[in-house]
Amino acid sequence: xxxxxxxxxxxxxxxxxxxxxxxxxxxxxxxxxxxxxxxxxxxxxxxxxxxxxxxxxxxxxxxxxxxxxxxxxxxxxxxxxxxxxxxxxxxxxxxxxxxxxxxxxxxxxxxxxxxxxxxxxxxxxxxxxxxxxxxxxxxxxxxxxxxxxxxxxxxxxxxxxxxxxxxxxxxx
Amino acid sequence: xxxxxxxxxxxxxxxxxxxxxxxxxxxxxxxxxxxxxxxxxxxxxxxxxxxxxxxxxxxxxxxxxxxxxxxxxxxxxxxxxxxxxxxxxxxxxxxxxxxxxxxxxxxxxxxxxxxxxxxxxxxxxxxxxxxxxxxxxxxxxxxxxxxxxxxxxxxxxxxxxxxxxxxxxxxxxxxxxxxxxxxxxxxxxxxx
Numbered sequence: 091x092x093x094x095x096x097x098x099x100x101x102x103x104x105x106x107x108x109x110x111x112x113x114x115x116x117x118x119x120x121x122x123x124x125x126x127x128x129x130x131x132x133x134x135x136x137x138x139x140x141x142x143x144x145x146x147x148x149x150x151x152x153x154x155x156x157x158x159x160x161x162x163x164x165x166x167x168x169x170x171x172x173x174x175x176x177x178x179x180x181x182x183x184x185x186x187x188x189x190x191x192x193x194x195x196x197x198x199x200x201x202x203x204x205x206x207x208x209x210x211x212x213x214x215x216x217x218x219x220x221x222x223x224x225x226x227x228x229x230x231x232x233x234x235x236x237x238x239x240x241x242x243x244x245x246x247x248x249x250x251x252x253x254x255x256x257x258x259x260x261x262x
Numbered sequence: 263x264x265x266x267x268x269x270x271x272x273x274x275x276x277x278x279x280x281x282x283x284x285x286x287x288x289x290x291x292x293x294x295x296x297x298x299x300x301x302x303x304x305x306x307x308x309x310x311x312x313x314x315x316x317x318x319x320x321x322x323x324x325x326x327x328x329x330x331x332x333x334x335x336x337x338x339x340x341x342x343x344x345x346x347x348x349x350x351x352x353x354x355x356x357x358x359x360x361x362x363x364x365x366x367x368x369x370x371x372x373x374x375x376x377x378x379x380x381x382x383x384x385x386x387x388x389x390x391x392x393x394x395x396x397x398x399x400x401x402x403x404x405x406x407x408x409x410x411x412x413x414x415x416x417x418x419x420x421x422x423x424x425x426x427x428x429x430x431x432x433x434x435x436x437x438x439x440x441x442x443x444x445x446x447x448x449x450x451x452x453x454x
Binding site for chain 2: 108141205
């Protein structure tokens, strides 16, 4: 599924549908900025600066080879937030090497999506995690889909919460 | 805040994000209290690793409006075929405001539409009310503002009544009230 989503993004970029791509990543950019700026009112302007930079990159003809567009988006988010905290202009051109990395363990590339983490969970925990965190199902719905009793679901969710917290803290 | 509470808030945020409900990080940080820093870190990491949903039609239209220099919130209201006064009436009702505040609410709403307000200072209850009447995730869409140059151009093109309404240049300074707090946050009006 992760590879399908990356392929979809690549097609949108090649077809020039930058508006659809930006609409897809706008909520992510906005809420990452809100989280990193701890809800400060400047977060909205920083997020908008991310979008403006992505538009500018597109109009400059940048297409990033085989790098998934989500990697580009998260790099731009990270750089723009850093520029904000360091007092730099948020409309400065981005490095030409955006989208290419020689870092041996680029976090976003290596970790892929949360699906990768959930696939590695034992027993029904992976299914519980996917249904709750990636599909947004409520506990009653998960119990029905997986034919689980409430106690078993609660225990699985408890394990998933701990595992996810540890993993996300490690990648923060 | 106990660590389990932070984990539960993350889970709730993630589930609502997955359902496309557009949960506002700020609301969750406020609920986290002393755990806000950790929750912010977890949500940021979650968003960096979760596959985003395909965008809904309203978000795509709003981004298109923004890219073409139009005000996304204004474009949304136009698509809904709603007049400003209809939106203001819905806001007054949802926020439980006295009728005497109507003119001020209208002025602020128009400022929000034209990108003259800082969207990050607007209270979540305003966005909730607007989301119901405009049937879209307004807290996300309102943060797409026309760039300052576009805003100035739109303002100077405005008919005199609208220009007077959105700027109120000669208004006597008032004591900040609940409406100021709803639209400008704790800082209240800053002389606009």
